[in-house]
Amino acid sequence: MRSFFDPALVERWGVAFIREDKIDEALGRLIPNVRITKGHYKYPARAEQRDLVWNHMDQNHRPHIHRTYGDAMRLHIGAESAFSLTRFGNWPFVVPVFDAYYKDNGFYQVVCLFGLVVIVNFIEARSTEQGTHMEIDWAIASHRLLRFLHPMLDRRLQRLNDVQNAEDEVMREQRVALRASGYRFVTDRPDFVNSNAIGNNVVYPPLTDAHSLSVGDLREGEVRRVEIDRRAYLLRRAGDGLHVWPAICPHEGAVIGPEHVKGNSIKCPWHGLEFGLRPLRPGGAPVTVCGASLTLDGTTLLICTAGTP
Ligand code: FES
Numbered sequence: 434m435r436s437f438f439d440p441a442l443v444e445r446w447g448v449a450f451i452r453e454d455k456i457d458e459a460l461g462r463l464i465p466n467v468r469i470t471k472g473h474y475k476y477p478a479r480a481e482q483r484d485l486v487w488n489h490m491d492q493n494h495r496p497h498i499h500r501t502y503g504d505a506m507r508l509h510i511g512a513e514s515a516f517s518l519t520r521f522g523n524w525p526f527v528v529p530v531f532d533a534y535y536k537d538n539g540f541y542q543v544v545c546l547f548g549l550v551v552i553v554n555f556i557e558a559r560s561t562e563q564g565t566h567m568e569i570d571w572a573i574a575s576h577r578l579l580r581f582l583h584p585m586l587d588r589r590l591q592r593l594n595d596v597q598n599a600e601d602e603v604m605r606e607q608r609v610a611l612r613a614s615g616y617r618f619v620t621d622r623p624d625f626v627n628s629n630a631i632g633n634n635v636v637y638p639p640l641t642d643a644h645s646l647s648v649g650d651l652r653e654g655e656v657r658r659v660e661i662d663r664r665a666y667l668l669r670r671a672g673d674g675l676h677v678w679p680a681i682c683p684h685e686g687a688v689i690g691p692e693h694v695k696g697n698s699i700k701c702p703w704h705g706l707e708f709g710l711r712p713l714r715p716g717g718a719p720v721t722v723c724g725a726s727l728t729l730d731g732t733t734l735l736i737c738t739a740g741t742p
């Protein structure tokens with residue numbers, strides 16, 4: 434069974450990826466008269482290494498966060514790898530993209546342009562005494578007659594990494610802020626599967642106490658964002674009751690504001706999930722939002738641990 438196993442591959446957790454030091458040799462065998470151009474990019478970040486890894490594995494944010502990114506047809510998502518056909522912007526131009534988590538905190542991202550140019554990105558979330566950073570190296574490979582394209586592609590990759598890392602900051606910074614106030618995530622040990630699952634991945638910190646908030650001054654139809662004990666809610670007056678939405682997204686923790694209310698739903702800016710309103714009536718049944726139980730007593734909102742009467 435192993436007779437066709439390429440010795441250039443190394444096994445990791447039961448799957449195998451090509452060794453870094455074998456890639457040039459393999460590209461040389463694959464492409465006659467190959468010319469390979471190397472590039473390098475570094476971006477300082479504040480988030481933890483595991484959050485940078487999650488950010489790279491999470492593919493669903495890309496059409497929402499990145500202007501350079503159009504859409505993707507996902508063909509495979511496994512714990513250690515993913516394969517998509519990806520469209521950049523609105524160009525009728527689709528490229529196969531293979532992502533592999535081939536070492537701790539490190540990825541290959543392999544792209545092929547028109548079958549003529551192969552780009553192998555080596556993406557690593559690094560941690561040093563100075564903090565964390567993304568370190569990206571790449572190899573652009575083609576027949577030597579196409580080497581005139583390499584400098585242009587190299588500049589394009591520099592710019593793309595600059596733009597996309599800057600756009601990702603909003604997610605990374607929020608992850609830092611939430612961790613600092615006691616949040617955890619189902620994706621604390623990220624893989625491609627849990628990072629792309631659309632579920633409640635936020636683990637809210639426990640409430641420190643029961644709380645009450647007067648909402649008597651909320652006007653009919655007005656939406657207000659309120660923060661209570663490390664949680665946040667959107668409240669909208671509806672007659673003598675309230676409409677309630679989470680203002681920290683239960684998926685991965687995005688900040689949601691009144692501007693994200695569309696009719697009776699909110700649309701999260703990070704992955705586009707929509708959440709319907711939870712109605713609260715004075716003296717009515719409690720609702721659980723952001724891991725806490727909310728009731729309305731007249732014009733006072735009461736917040737306590739879910740399951741507490
Ligand atoms: S954080 Fe993913 S949809 Fe809100």
Ligand SMILES: [Fe+2]
Pocket residue numbers: 488494495498499597601
């Ligand atoms: Fe991103």
